[in-house]
Amino acid sequence: MNCSSQLPISTLLLRVWKRNMKVWSKYIKEALIGTVADPLIFLFFLGYGMGQYIGAIDGISYIQYIAPGLWMSSAMHAACAECTYGAYTRLSTLKTYDAMLATPLNAYEIVAGDVLFAATRSFVNCCVILLIFALFGLIHTPLVLFIPVVGFFIGLFFAGAAMSLTAIARGYEFFVYFYSLIITPMFMLSGIFFPINKFPGWLEKISFWIPLTQVVDVSRSLFLGSFKAIFFVKLLYIVILALIFFTLAAHLIHKRLIK
Amino acid sequence: MHHIIEAKGLTKNYGSFEAVKGINFKIPQGSCFGFLGPNGAGKTTTMSMLYCYVTITSGDLSISGMNPKKDQRKIKEILGVVPQENNLDRDLSVYENLAIYAQYFGISYKKSKEKIYELLDFFNLTQKKDVRIAHLSGGMKRRLVLARAFLNDPQIIILDEPTTGLDPQARHLIWERLEKLKATGKTFVLTTHYMDEAARLCDELVLMDHGKILEQGKPQDLIYKHIGKETIEIKVEGDESQKIMTHLKNFNFTSEKTGTRLFLYTNQGAQILEKLIELNDFEFSHRQSTLEDVFLKLTGRTLRE
Numbered sequence: 001m002n003c004s005s006q007l008p009i010s011t012l013l014l015r016v017w018k019r020n021m022k023v024w025s026k027y028i029k030e031a032l033i034g035t036v037a038d039p040l041i042f043l044f045f046l047g048y049g050m051g052q053y054i055g056a057i058d059g060i061s062y063i064q065y066i067a068p069g070l071w072m073s074s075a076m077h078a079a080c081a082e083c084t085y086g087a088y089t090r091l092s093t094l095k096t097y098d099a100m101l102a103t104p105l106n107a108y109e110i111v112a113g114d115v116l117f118a119a120t121r122s123f124v125n126c127c128v129i130l131l132i133f134a135l136f137g138l139i140h141t142p143l144v145l146f147i148p149v150v151g152f153f154i155g156l157f158f159a160g161a162a163m164s165l166t167a168i169a170r171g172y173e174f175f176v177y178f179y180s181l182i183i184t185p186m187f188m189l190s191g192i193f194f195p196i197n198k199f200p201g202w203l204e205k206i207s208f209w210i211p212l213t214q215v216v217d218v219s220r221s222l223f224l225g226s227f228k229a230i231f232f233v234k235l236l237y238i239v240i241l242a243l244i245f246f247t248l249a250a251h252l253i254h255k256r257l258i259k
Numbered sequence: 260m261h262h263i264i265e266a267k268g269l270t271k272n273y274g275s276f277e278a279v280k281g282i283n284f285k286i287p288q289g290s291c292f293g294f295l296g297p298n299g300a301g302k303t304t305t306m307s308m309l310y311c312y313v314t315i316t317s318g319d320l321s322i323s324g325m326n327p328k329k330d331q332r333k334i335k336e337i338l339g340v341v342p343q344e345n346n347l348d349r350d351l352s353v354y355e356n357l358a359i360y361a362q363y364f365g366i367s368y369k370k371s372k373e374k375i376y377e378l379l380d381f382f383n384l385t386q387k388k389d390v391r392i393a394h395l396s397g398g399m400k401r402r403l404v405l406a407r408a409f410l411n412d413p414q415i416i417i418l419d420e421p422t423t424g425l426d427p428q429a430r431h432l433i434w435e436r437l438e439k440l441k442a443t444g445k446t447f448v449l450t451t452h453y454m455d456e457a458a459r460l461c462d463e464l465v466l467m468d469h470g471k472i473l474e475q476g477k478p479q480d481l482i483y484k485h486i487g488k489e490t491i492e493i494k495v496e497g498d499e500s501q502k503i504m505t506h507l508k509n510f511n512f513t514s515e516k517t518g519t520r521l522f523l524y525t526n527q528g529a530q531i532l533e534k535l536i537e538l539n540d541f542e543f544s545h546r547q548s549t550l551e552d553v554f555l556k557l558t559g560r561t562l563r564e
Contacts, residue, residue, distance in 0.1 A: 012365075019359045023350045095346035102310055102340035103363035103411075104332045259273065259313050 007250060009108045016105065016113020017120070024121070031121070035078040036128050039070035046193070057195060060224065067138055068147070068223035069192030069216040071129050075122035075151035076158050076212060080183060082118035083162035084175045090114075091166060097257060107254035115159040115246055122155025123148050141225035150222070153238050154215045160245030167252030190216050211238050263288040263415060263446050264309065268318035271304050278304045280470040281318060286463075291437075291447040293457045293464030295550075297558050300467040302450040303343065306417055309448060310340050323414060336364065339408030339416040343423070345400045347392045353379070353403055354388040357410060364411040371410065378406040382436060398429030405433065409440070416440075418449045422456060434459055454551040468558045478550050485556055486548040487512065489528035493521045493535070493543040503541070507534055517560055524548060524556075 024031060047063030054062045090096035100110050126148035133139050165178055189196070189203070190212035196204050207213050214234040221228060264286040271279040279301040286292040294302040307313035308320060311331040320327050322334050348356050354375060361371035379385045382402040387395065395403065401421065408416055421437070422430040430453075437460060441447060451457050457464055458478045466474045466481075474481060482488075493503060500521045504514065512525035525531055532545055 012363075015363050015365075018362060019348075022355065022359060023348070026350060094349055095342075095344055096348060098312075098342065098344075099346040099348075099360070100363060101312060102335065102338070102342065103360070104335050104365070105363055106331065258311075259307075 007108050007247065008106060009112050009250075012105055013109040013112040013116065016100065016110050017117045020114065020117040021120070024117075031078075032125065032128060035074055035081060035121075035125050036132070038077065039074040039129070040132065043067055043070050064138070064223075065220075066193055067133065068219035069190065071126060071133075071147055071223075072151060072154055072212060072215045072219050073187055073190075073192060074125045074129055075155050075215075076183070076187075078121040078125045079118040079155040079158040080162045080179075082121055083114065083159045084166055084169075084178060085172065086118075087114055087163055087166045088169055088172065088175070091253070091256075092169075097253075101257060107257050108250045111163060111246070111250040111253050115156060115163060115249070118159035118162075119152050119155035122158075123152040126151035141223070143222045143225055143227055146222050146227075147219050150215050150218050150235070153235055153242065154211065157211050157238050157242040157245065160242050160249050163249035164245055164252060167249055167256055186210055186212050189213070192216055211241055214238065261288045262286060263323050264292075264448070265321045266305075266318065267320075269305070269308065269315065269320055270317045271301075271308060271313060272316045277470055279308075282465075282467070282470075282472050284465055284472065284475070286446060286448065288446055289441075289444045290462040291441055291449060291460050293461035294448070294450040294467060295454070295457055295464055295554060296467035296473075299469075300558075301470040302467055303419060305467070306419055306448060306450055309415075310338050310417055311335060336411065337414045339411065339413035341404055341408045341416065341418045341421050343419045345404050347400060347403060347407075349392050352389050352391055353384060353395070356392065356403060357407055360407050361410045366410065374410060374412075378409055382406045383432070398425050398432075401425060401429065402433065405436070413445070415446045415448065418447060418451075420451055421449070422451070422453065430456070454549055454554055458550045466554065466557055473557050474553075481553050482548050482550060486524040486552045487526045488548060489525055489545065490548045490552055491523040491525070491528065491531060491535070491543055491545050493523070493541050494519055495521045495541070499541070503535070503538070506538060507531060510534070515556065522552075524552065 043063065043066060047066055051062035056062070057065045097107070097110055101107065130139070130144060130148060162178070165174070169175065189207045190210055191207065196207040196213065199207060214237060218231050218234055221231070262285040266282060266284050268281045268283065269279060270277070270281045282305065294305060296302050304313055308315055308327065309322060311327050311334060315327060323337060325334050327334055348359060351359060357375045357378065358368055358371055361375065362368065366374070376385070379388055382405060384399065384402055384406065387399060392400065405421065418437075422433050425433070434456065437447065447460070449457070449460060461478055463477055464475070464481075465472045474485070476484070495503065495516075496519060500516055503521060507523075510525065510527050510531050512523045512527065512531065514524070515522040523531060528545055535541065535543060
């Protein structure tokens, strides 16, 4: 097995990315509604509903508190949807990967193209949310322009992680475990809805290492208009994890496809 | 004669299962070469090794002088693959399917246009160019998969059961198109369960079973060698076949008995028929021998699952 630095990947991965963009362009409305509407519904119902009772957290209104986190969760959901149900359909049901393998593309490039595309979806989702937030008067600083970039990186991470599971999935039912046992707990533990420093110590530690927690924190700071050098460390952490999972996914998919 | 594909001791194991057991073959450039055999014979595995979809366990394989262990990308650039399943892009139109696929070979959207129109025309799909895959008939989908395999102007085309499940019209159209393309010097590697298809398209073929090559040659030569020119099929009951054999003992033929059928394979059809008519007791038919007779004789009549 090659180690990560020697994965046989070339710019041919962009050909896979282009194919996905083409297909996506046909379903862009459905795809955006699915992953943008969800966090917005949370935002407005929880924000206005719970906000009446909660008042302020750390000195900001509840809706302002949860908005940057839900922004990141949208990026997460877009990448996960693409690399679970989307990728599994291409791998197994439609045999799109097999069709690609009969061309100069190899399995590593196919995975790389899919993961890059999933992160692109995360980025576009974040941009759409940016527009919606601006319309609702939630935006007060130009620093929020960096948030879609953070969304791109967390998209890379979740795409790689989801793809690793897709590589070993034997049916769509398998993803129920992924969403119920991994994604939803992460979603609740990442500090989107309440501060993690109120958790018991051990849970706070777990929460701290969850990648989503780190980007929620970055997103919230940017949203409130502060930029810190520590952001780069946090992003580096995300990028390292993303590379690890991508490498794992690429090897697993290669092993599954090429017998 | 130049051989574009050569295999020596080609072997593939899946775990402890030996799918292909050290086979040898040479495929002349510009010919159509067939792999025949019952299910599980190792045909698809062999074909898959040609286009680097299955790794080689041992032995040597050379494709246009290249080694599938090292030169996968270069090999795939000169190949066109028609897989058993129509793995088309469901969400795209006929035209888009071809344009996106051409793009995988590095042919840009603009550059592929001319080639795509040419192929759509050649495979009678021009009218359907903007139709989604879901709205195509089985025959159209198959023709589209065939068209797709020619986008990169391949030297070698791998056809894995190209006409399975199609109606006779669609099959004849595909055969005729493939023959035209073969005339342009392309090499075809074909596997099929239809013996009429193999007899019509293949210049040379191998008959495989249980991972080994049983026999190899030109379709006509194999028929003459194993069967003879003609086949007489007689409906028999009880020990009637014995009676017939005794009656015909002065002729040259080989025979096979299955259930209620007695098969006589011979080059002396006319004389045997005269003698059979003398008996005036049997239902029979007389026909030219086919590749199917060879196939059943060499691989047996037991069902394979």
